[in-house]
Amino acid sequence: MKSAVIVFPGSNCDHDMYHALKILGHDVRYVWHKNPNLDDFDLVVLPGGFSYGDYLRAGAIARFSPIMLEVRRFARKGKFLLGICNGFQILTETGLLPGALLKNQNIRFVCQQVFLRVENRSTSFTNANKLRRPLKIPIAHGEGNYFIEAAGLEELRANHQVIFRYVDEQNNVNAEANPNGSIDNIAGIINKEGNILGMMPHPERAVETMLGSSDGRIIFESLQEANKKNRKALSHA
Amino acid sequence: MKAIVKIKLKNGILDPQGKAINNALHHLGYNEIEDVRIGKLVELRINGRDMKNIQQRIQEASHKLLANPVIEDYEIEIVED
Numbered sequence: 661m662k663s664a665v666i667v668f669p670g671s672n673c674d675h676d677m678y679h680a681l682k683i684l685g686h687d688v689r690y691v692w693h694k695n696p697n698l699d700d701f702d703l704v705v706l707p708g709g710f711s712y713g714d715y716l717r718a719g720a721i722a723r724f725s726p727i728m729l730e731v732r733r734f735a736r737k738g739k740f741l742l743g744i745c746n747g748f749q750i751l752t753e754t755g756l757l758p759g760a761l762l763k764n765q766n767i768r769f770v771c772q773q774v775f776l777r778v779e780n781r782s783t784s785f786t787n788a789n790k791l792r793r794p795l796k797i798p799i800a801h802g803e804g805n806y807f808i809e810a811a812g813l814e815e816l817r818a819n820h821q822v823i824f825r826y827v828d829e830q831n832n833v834n835a836e837a838n839p840n841g842s843i844d845n846i847a848g849i850i851n852k853e854g855n856i857l858g859m860m861p862h863p864e865r866a867v868e869t870m871l872g873s874s875d876g877r878i879i880f881e882s883l884q885e886a887n888k889k890n891r892k893a894l895s896h897a
Numbered sequence: 898m899k900a901i902v903k904i905k906l907k908n909g910i911l912d913p914q915g916k917a918i919n920n921a922l923h924h925l926g927y928n929e930i931e932d933v934r935i936g937k938l939v940e941l942r943i944n945g946r947d948m949k950n951i952q953q954r955i956q957e958a959s960h961k962l963l964a965n966p967v968i969e970d971y972e973i974e975i976v977e978d
Contacts, residue, residue: 716962717965720962720965724962753965760965760967760968762906762910762911762968763913763914764913765913766913767913767914767917807910807967807968808967809967841911841913
């Protein structure tokens with residue numbers, strides 16, 4: 661699977677992402693934000709960090725970066741697009757995913773392990789999840805408080821677009837397990853078409869048990885599965 | 898000419914920064930202050946005379962970039978200097 665990690669000025673999780681994809685067998689490349697061509701790739705990742713210093717609003721300036729037009733075109737073809745943390749903020753600013761990410765409710769930068777319930781296991785990003793417990797994956801952000809107006813939230817729920825929710829270790833959704841004030845404990849969502857996923861937690865920091873958890877692997881492994889199916893479908897077409 | 902764009906969170910969206918400042922003001926004894934909302938002020942220096950066009954362009958720019966219409970409201974004021 662050919663995967664691209666987009667590098668903006670101010671990205672700082674690009675190396676972690678590259679490492680995670682590499683050890684899980686992706687054929688991975690960095691792509692500088694001025695490089696306009698993504699045709700060869702199956703997956704594009706917008707990594708975490710502080711693109712353009714988070715000026716104005718997190719993700720607001722990156723949205724107008726030269727690569728984003730190409731990223732849109734890439735996603736329109738139905739190829740996989742994954743936004744982590746700042747990448748998720750960029751996806752909402754761009755309008756590729758609905759809603760917005762506000763300042764954390766406690767105004768602090770939160771850096772900790774959280775537990776995530778996978779709400780929909782039939783997506784290209786979660787199909788490999790066989791675990792019966794919540795995923796343990798870290799977060800590190802100051803603006804991860806997911807917001808969407810009531811009608812939008814209803815729509816997300818009705819279409820099973822809420823993919824990850826913050827839970828406690830026993831898999832209960834409650835206020836104590838919500839690290840940033842996100843509406844409905846939402847940690848990650850997918851678009852209607854099912855090829856664009858945004859999430860605040862960092863699965864790329866949870867791929868080796870030695871470093872605390874390897875639960876993040878399921879996302880990258882799911883994508884490989886989904887990609888195989890995509891390719892088969894294409895070759896039969 | 899100058900355009901001043903005032904941006905604030907939409908009513909009903911919790912402003913934790915404003916809340917913290919409200920608490921600090923109460924600690925200082927300003928108990929008559931009931932609520933604080935924090936916003937942004939963007940000042941744009943403009944080269945041009947066509948008022949109608951400027952108003953429309955700044956409106957467009959505010960909608961596209963300066964504010965995020967999902968969570969923020971904005972007001973535009975054009976002033977001669």
